[in-house]
Amino acid sequence: MTIMTLRNGLVFLAGVVLVGCTTLGPDYQEPELNWLVEWQPDLYGQLDPTAAATDSELGEWWRRFEDPALDSLIQKVLTQNRNLQIAGLGVLESRARLGGAQALRFPQSQQIGAQAAYIRQRRSDGLLPASEDSFGSYDAGVSVGWELDFWGRFARGIESADAAFMASVANQRDLQVLLVAQTADIYYAYRTVQLRIAIANENAVIQKRSFDITQQLFDSGQESELDLQQARTQYLATLATIPDLERSRVQLRNALAVLLARPPGPIAELGGEPEKLPVVEPIALTGIPAQLVLRRPDVRASAWQAGAQSAQIGVAKADLYPALSLFGSFGWNGDSLGVTADGLTFAAGPAISWNIFDYGRIRSNVRVQDARLQQTLVAFDATVYQAAREIDDAAIAVIKTAEAGDVLTESRSAAERALELANRRYKEGYADFQRVLDAQRSLFSQAEKELVNEGAHISAVITLYKTLGGGWQPQSLEEMIPEDLRETMRNRVNWGDDLESPVPEVLDNAQSGGSSE
Template identity: 55%
Template sequence: MRATRSTRAARHLAGAAVLASGLLIGACTTLGPDYEEPDIAWLNEWQTNLYGQAVGPGQQRDLDLQFWWHAFNDPVLNSLVDTARKENPSLRIAGLRIMESRAVLGIASANLYPQLQQLKGSATYIDSRSSGGAGPDVHDNYGAYSDGFDLAWELDFWGRFRRGIESAEAGFFASVTNQQDVQVLLAAQVADLYFAYRTTLLRIDIARKNTAIQKRSLEITEQLFSSGQESELDLQQAKAQYLGTLATIPDLEGQLVRVRNALAAVLGRKPGDVPELDMVARPLPIVDGAVLRELPANLLLRRRDLRTAAWQVAAQSAQIGIAKADYFPAITLLGSVGWSTTSLGGSPQVRSIAAGPAITWNILDYGRIASNVRLQDARLQQTIELFQSTALLAAREMDDAAITVVKTAEQKAPLGGAARAAERSLELANSQYQEGYADFERVLDAQRVMFTQTERELLNNSAHISAVITLYKAAGGGWTEMPAQELLPEATRDTMKTRTNWGGLLEAPLPARPEGPASDSDNGNPK
């Protein structure tokens, strides 16, 4: 009968606790500001076509901005970018940060449930002896046993835990957009290094070609000097020019190795291990400009670094509500069930049940809570300023790249003409020198000019390609939404599973972004 009454009492207490918690949760509020994406005041006034680079869909060929490097029509480049997206260490780290933030979100979500769910128990053997007194000797030995279950559930009365989930969720989505931004930077980095390598190869070719020309001139002047037909001045000038040009080749060859090593590191390989570069074509591709069929303002809003900055604002905004919750009492539902007994004959079995609310309230905090709220607000304003700064830098990057594309394109014709004129000038100078109508100084000058103009033409073409790459990067192109199983290589996932039970999170689909800022409610990827 006693056990039955205890059971009934427990049921009544549990029912009362559930009813009380329901009433309390129904009366819950959420402290702190709700997130609003910062407004970019100047964006509506930024009406630009990026100097002709952003045009209507019917005015240029179709190109998927996700894979903008296909515009170069280079299989080697395509292969290198694909490899980097699979093997690059920085991209793997960004993928691991997604898994990290996913775990943080799981921790925050668990706070909505009873925070303490504790089983406890003990078994004790006691041996007691007493002797030598006025009374009889006593020897007792027995066992004492107890077990119990304690529960404590702090209700989210002021929205502390909901704000914590909001902050962790924003942090998770920030890690996703950050990984996508790494994809953008990675594609541009691979393309830049690839064309830098090809440019350096061509610079070496130019230097060797000019060295061969100047060596031939040196041999002629040596013969003439030996026969007494030329002065030593011509000989020494020819030698100085030849050796000076020859000295540029080792430096360029060193640059070539460094660029190759940099590309190998991006691909996650040991230095020099880029056999794909052995198949590169010598001439640089002819690229008129970028292909952008979105308004620059829309492209800017979809940039992954700006989306990351926006989610960071959201994550910090929720921290103010968490800090403000400390102003108010923490209301906790407590429950405990216990049982204890001993092995002594006639010892009773003790059962206990306890339940009820508890309240804790830091009423004398000496300004700590207020200071913490101010701290979180200052950090929020910092993230807002970072968002605004990111937007300004993004617009500047787009504008700078676009004008560079235009101006390097304008330089192509005159620099090409200058290079061809320099080649013809050298031919004429050689003819006139051989015929005795010009001195050797004219030949040396023509050689210098040809070397300079040919390299200037090449470097301008390289700068134009680099500007096109930068503009595609600035427009936010080069990322895709990767499923969870593609964020990390299979070998890495297997290693992590061996160490830790991930419960399928390494392959589980990533949560969809909630409907939030208009610029991030769709797939966010410009076409």
């Protein structure tokens, strides 16, 4: 092949590429959900639709509780939790995959090789003296191929890898949301159990005093055994509730230890016994429902996953058409005998490959990828429906637990007054001891119900913030992956700048487009 022929061929090939190059497959756009636009609740009076929602309002919602112990626990969970570190490593993996997809757009070395041989042989025909010959041969060469992205196979591959990378970032943020809410929920469940144990112990002390009094009166013949046994039964029944509460307290503490990546045992951050649960001020949410739903990291991840799958249709469709490549090879060979002169070889030109006999298999694969895309689109729709439901459920729970709290506070006050009156009438001889026992039992029950509802209200508030997608912060890979893990990985593999490269802060509008890198 002459240089002139090669040049003309390359010029012609370049012209064909410039004229005919296209990108197969659909251009993904995030689906528009008409029902979501029409869904305009006020979340039972907790939503101010006139104000715009901002990430900063929900990013550190737990600070509204003004609890330094909770602040400390959440910060440590966000840096020490193993599942969150795994999610960060998943982001790193998806970034590496994106780099691999981008590299396919450049020429690829198909083969680099060298070989040499040394041969020693002995010849004898039985008539002449034997003789020995030895010689060496050697050759080396390299061949390079560059498949032109004529049908957009590599462009779609990059698009898919880029969307998968963005989805991994959204998944990491969604895990932040879940872990922050889980930490706060467990923490206040632990505090609630502590206070329930305190209430049980206080009532046990009161009931033990009543039991001792009835024991003395019975021993002196002033009371019947019925009063004695009833007082004893109530006292022992209260004592029986304490071991189960103590078991729950230890289990909740162990659950926090797991989030903190610690073995079961005391947690210094929990401190001592609380006096009461915090009073949560009424929530004033901002934004419109569609914004509140679509900003959730799990919804963003679902949208990006659909975008990643959409690009796979184009990758599959490219196999239906011929692949156009440029190739070149260079070689050097020779031997020690000098029979042939050392020489250089060079070849270059276009190449076409076409899996024309695999048309049925390739067409089926295109249909497979399209079916998978539709699955991700339906999954996205289902994710948004579920997100709307969770927000509404949490909002009504906040309102109703607050309403129940007002009633239970009055009920507990009434029970305290009833016990005061029962004790007075018993001492004055106007009521029997059974009225005192009933009043004690009622006060214990109402105080317990009020405290449990307070814990449920706090849990509802936490859940509402979680359903709104609050509790995540943009993190760099240095923050996602601890330094000791990154150092171990550096010592094992050359990661270049991937361990320090920035991560996108905004993951909205999942659609086809340029790389996020």
